[in-house]
Amino acid sequence: MPLSRVRLSDIAAAHRGTGGIAVDRATADFRRGEPLVVRDGDRAVLALAVEALSDERLARFVRLAGSSPSLAMTSRRASLLGLGSDGPGVVRVSLSGTPVAQRLRDLADPLSAPAIAPTVVAVTAARPLDADSAAVALAKIARLLPAAVTATIGLIDSRQVEDWARLEGLLIVEAAAILDYPVDTARRLAKVGEARVPLAGAENTRIIAFRPSDGGLEHIAIVIGTPDPSEPILARIHSECFTGDLLASLRCDCGDQLRGAIREIAQRGAGVLLYLAQEGRGIGLVNKLRAYQLQDEGFDTVDANLQLGFDADERIYVPAAEMLRQIGFDRVRLMTNNPLKVEALGHCGIAVVERVAHIFPSNDHNENYLRTKAVKSGHML
Known part of the structure; x- marks a missing residue:
């Protein structure tokens, strides 16, 4: 059955009953470069994995969101870019205008080809349980670079968000479900x-x-x-x-x-x-190979993980x-x-x-x- 004919409240109920099906589907969407909706209470955010960005996907994202995107990344990665202090958690980087996909990837990937970074307007710490933090956590679960493009969906209530997402064929996943996923599934x-x-x-x-x-x-x-x-x-x-x-x-x-x-x-x-x-202390094989390349450039095994935006051990x-x-x-x-x-x-x-x-x-x-x-x-x- 097409997603447009599935009640998204039923998807949320399926997650509660099985401990992660919605997150598993969201992980697959992130890896394919599909946007999705992450919801924390009354706030809903459109999210897309940075690693999967192309100019076409970013243009669709901006059209869907109706606003310029922000970049959610780990505080560790942001601190290496001079965008705040080192530490746990996630920050939301607000950008001037609509940046191109390559420049967003440059911010997230220390191995990306050098390019002119977009103008940063503001850096805001995300709350530990909010949708931006969950979007970055979902990128980690997907074994992608830990960064996501996000934009708050400016609809009045959850019913409007569900109706809109259904029309656009977008999956909705709860922030709490993403953040609970690694431990919840391990217990099952x-x-x-x-x-x-x-x-x-x-x-x-x-x-x-x-x-x-x-x-x-x-x-x-x-x-x-x-x-x-x-x-x-x-x-x-x-x-x-x-x-x-x-x-x-x-x-x-x-x-x-x-x-x-x-x-x-x-x-x-x-x-x-x-x-x-x-694999790779929890970051996946592809990210481990990236860490190896950083080690060849002079970083040790711990600092290479931090450069990528991960903890030393995930x-x-x-x-x-x-x-x-x-x-x-x-x-x-x-x-x-x-x-x-x-x-x-x-x-x-x-x-x-x-x-x-x-x-x-x-x-x-x-x-x-x-x-x-x-x-x-x-x-x-």
């Missing part, structure tokens, strides 16, 4: 597949797949041996790394940590490796805690060098009774990477 994991998969050096292994209720990316539990449910389980939390895990990249130590954890768990008898779908560990509970464990002996993982699991209700060091030799390509993790992220190497 369900087992969707399980099989015995013998591994080199760990033949007695089962792989269990968990899928969030919105149908998003699966997380994987690799259960080695037969862990005793009455004892803390030996566990490793490993965020996916396409370049390191699959291609044996020398820029990181991820591949060594993955294969080393499987070997060590097997040697110790039993345990679990939780493989989280959080991961959450609710999925790991939920998988542990579903396989029957609330106490772990955690294989990690990262004290934040220990703290995060504790906040999620999983007791870390022991930290097990998990260190591998460096090489000529990842020495600076490992040094930065120790100095700036507190890794115990």
Whole structure:
């Protein structure tokens, strides 16, 4: 059924019932370069991902909004442009006139070709739960650069907004739903597949797949041996790394940590490796490649993320805690060098009774990477 024939109040109800369907649809629209409506209470904002901007899409956006757009971006990215102080949160940058798409992308992307930036009229801090903050959060969920073009929709009430959006074929999504999405979907994991998969050096292994209720990316539990449910389980939390895990990249130590954890768990008898779908510390593969390019220009691994407008680490560990509970464990002996993982699991209700060091030799390509993790992220190497 075309969106123009769907009651948008029904879409909102669907979100409340399933914990993220509307956000999942909004994510797909953002990645395709489609505008959508983000609503926080009585205020509604038209939003479009900056990364997907073209002059044609921007012209349509301005026509729909009936006003010049603003640029919503993270405070971290804005501070690097001299548009405010560093810190968490989102700012709304008001611009003079209607800028072209390329100039907006220049502001959001540190790797964009140099161009004359539009004249900035004002920079305003967005409220933590408002539509501008949610639009930037949606860009992160979509694994795009964390910036969005926004414009307040000047209609009187929510019914007018719904009628207008229906006529224009625009999806409406609630700001609160976007901001709750990462944790909400992680709490709704369900087992969707399980099989015995013998591994080199760990033949007695089962792989269990968990899928969030919105149908998003699966997380994987690799259960080695037969862990005793009455004892803390030996566990490793490993965020996916396409370049390191699959291609044996020398820029990181991820591949060594993955294969080393499987070997060590097997040697110790039993345990679990939780493989989280959080590439690049939660920013996605494309943004990780952008961070690599910035590293080649002289930034370290932390500063490269900040240049892109992300936090140094965007991961959450609710999925790991939920998988542990579903396989029957609330106490772990955690294989990690990262004290934040220990703290995060504790906040999620999983007791870390022991930290097990998990260190591998460096090489000529990842020495600076490992040094930065120790100095700036507190890794115990």
